[in-house]
Amino acid sequence: MGMTDKQFQSWVRFMLEALLEVNAEQDPEKRDAKMAKILDNLQRILED
Numbered sequence: 001m002g003m004t005d006k007q008f009q010s011w012v013r014f015m016l017e018a019l020l021e022v023n024a025e026q027d028p029e030k031r032d033a034k035m036a037k038i039l040d041n042l043q044r045i046l047e048d
Contacts, residue, residue: 025031
C-alpha cells in the first residue's frame, strides 16, 4: 500500500524534525545515539 502525497509530506516533515534535532545536539554521544536511533528506524521501515 502506497502513501498519499500528504502522508509522504508528513513523513518528510517528521524526518526533517528528527534530523534537525540531531544537528542541534551539542553532546557528541547524545548526537550519535539519536542518529543511530533514526538510522535504525529507517532500516526497520525498509524491512517491513
